């Protein structure tokens with residue numbers, strides 16, 4: 028101690044001497060009168076001392092447990108601070124280290140420069156000297172080197188010093204928040220300060236903040252921040268919601284190495300949140316007066332705790348006693364405003380009250396808008412849905428349609444609700460039996476527009492096909508409109524518009540099961556117009572297996588029909604010829620003499636009786652073996668009677684004496700024959716044999732056509748330069764009958780070339796790969 032005290036005294040003396048010797052007082056001091064004044068330039072000074080973080084002198088110049096700074100003060104000859112001048116600390120490196128490590132610091136506004144002194148290691152101990160040096164320009168313009176030094180004593184701590192993590196709540200200016208209050212609208216931070224055991228800031232370390240009860244959110248939301256050069260990491264604290272209230276603990280965690288061992292540091296601080304006071308003000312509409320169907324932007328100012336909610340999105344709901352908002356839920360924007368659009372559709376003339384409300388707001392904001400009535404200026408036909416309906420006689424199909432009109436103002440906006448519209452049926456529609464579906468009568472009726480200015484009249488078909496027009500008029504005005512594009516169709520299949528076809532008429536079905544034919548029916552009413560979707564078509568077959576029925580669909584071209592499949596299997600008729608009958612409920616053809624698209628007594632009709640499956644295809648019903656009849660004569664609506672039937676028309680054949688002599692319902696029908704062809708052919712019959720070729724007749728073992736797709740090939744030998752040209756056609760097409768194929772040959776152009784004596788050989792190959800050598804012929 029004595030030694031240290033002596034050292035201190037010596038240093039103090041040295042400093043005083045340096046100060047006096049340097050200037051001897053103020054700059055420009057003069058002495059005595061008469062004697063020419065001697066101007067002694069005042070010299071700048073540099074001093075050094077040891078201080079703590081409160082700038083108090085360190086007793087004993089001892090460096091140990093608490094932070095100690097080496098403080099240099101640089102002044103010019105007049106005692107004024109020399110600012111922003113580089114001073115460099117050095118020395119005693121085995122005992123202490125500097126922060127910054129370079130030991131170089133600029134003087135501040137007070138001419139002061141500091142470096143932090145920390146023990147060089149946990150075992151560093153002893154005395155040493157620290158120097159500080161600066162070079163400045165003195166008043167003569169020559170650089171002057173200044174220096175000062177101070178002796179220090181480092182006391183060993185004997186153990187590693189503990190790093191520290193501290194936590195506080197501060198505002199954006201860095202001032203501590205005394206009550207640790209976190210509220211909406213106030214910007215506050217959790218501030219963690221990380222220092223090592225010697226009290227030096229630890230930069231670039233991760234600090235993780237945690238919310239104890241999730242009452243607060245962090246910005247950044249992860250709550251993870253690196254310390255800055257000052258060892259400081261901050262996160263902004265925001266209440267989890269506008270209504271969050273309560274207290275919780277905020278925790279900061281960091282890990283720092285200490286003597287190569289990671290040390291986990293935790294600091295906590297308790298904070299208080301309170302529900303925000305949200306207020307809505309200045310609720311206004313851009314256009315405070317509207318007609319119904321007009322719209323206007325609206326805006327309301329959102330305040331949180333008395334300040335515009337620029338940084339706090341607030342959910343605002345808009346409602347009104349009429350009309351609507353788009354959107355009805357809005358989040359306030361960065362200007363602290365919630366904006367939406369009010370649409371007055373559905374409002375009556377008068378006042379519309381619009382309301383804005385928000386979570387956390389004690390009161391909602393309201394505003395009144397003036398709604399003026401729109402004036403109807405036009406009546407529009409909107410649609411008829413569907414545009415085709417069917418008579419009550421039609422077994423299938425929709426029987427009623429909705430006809431829609433719209434009352435509009437001069438801007439084309441719908442006028443409603445409450446505008447009265449008279450609707451009536453056209454006289455032709457009434458004559459055809461059309462009624463209003465709700466009243467079941469043809470009486471004119473009054474409809475009232477809805478909020479969109481629309482009225483709907485539902486009309487129901489009668490028993491007669493007709494174009495259907497609905498007339499509408501706005502009550503009290505001369506404004507009228509009529510519907511368009513709506514008709515009542517018969518929807519009844521009729522005999523002369525019933526077609527049955529097959530995609531293949533000759534399949535290799537004699538020897539193979541499962542060969543497929545697609546059977547298609549196209550069916551229309553007596554005007555050739557589609558029949559309703561869903562109309563069932565029935566199929567029966569003499570052989571193989573057929574799908575029992577299909578239901579009419581309307582294809583992409585608007586045509587009505589449907590398809591089934593027939594596959595080869597037993598039963599197989601001995602002659603390979605299979606009769607198929609398709610039929611459906613429909614009506615007999617008639618000649619519409621008066622053009623009303625309706626049968627009237629006295630008009631010519633074609634009476635039809637009971638259908639049957641004409642298995643032997645002789646167009647006559649055979650009793651033995653009995654050919655299958657269709658339909659039960661005892662059912663009156665079947666249209667089957669006991670009268671003699673007229674001569675065949677439209678491909679119709681009846682069981683004898685099953686007509687009823689009156690026009691009406693019947694089974695409209697169609698038949699075709701397909702063949703289950705054999706896989707091998709009979710020997711060919713050759714004809715038209717000449718030097719240009721030969722004609723080949725090809726048929727299966729039942730004298731039917733070979734299977735669809737059977738290939739016909741020929742080869743030629745002999746003659747002189749006689750060659751095969753082609754076989755036309757070289758494939759069996761769609762037919763149940765034998766087919767003819769011309770084998771075309773030709774000779775070369777040289778003298779002596781000839782097809783005479785050439786032998787033509789012909790072969791058939793079915794789709795299943797069965798080959799028949801049809802025969803050979805020598806060209807005479």
Ligand SMILES: [Ca+2]
Pocket residue numbers: 618619620621622623624625626627630
């Ligand atoms: Ca008629």
Ligand SMILES: [Ca+2]
Pocket residue numbers: 615633634635666686687688689690691692693
């Ligand atoms: Ca009849």
Ligand SMILES: [Ca+2]
Pocket residue numbers: 569600604605606641642643644
């Ligand atoms: Ca047959």
Ligand SMILES: [Ca+2]
Pocket residue numbers: 641642643644645646647648649654
């Ligand atoms: Ca027959």
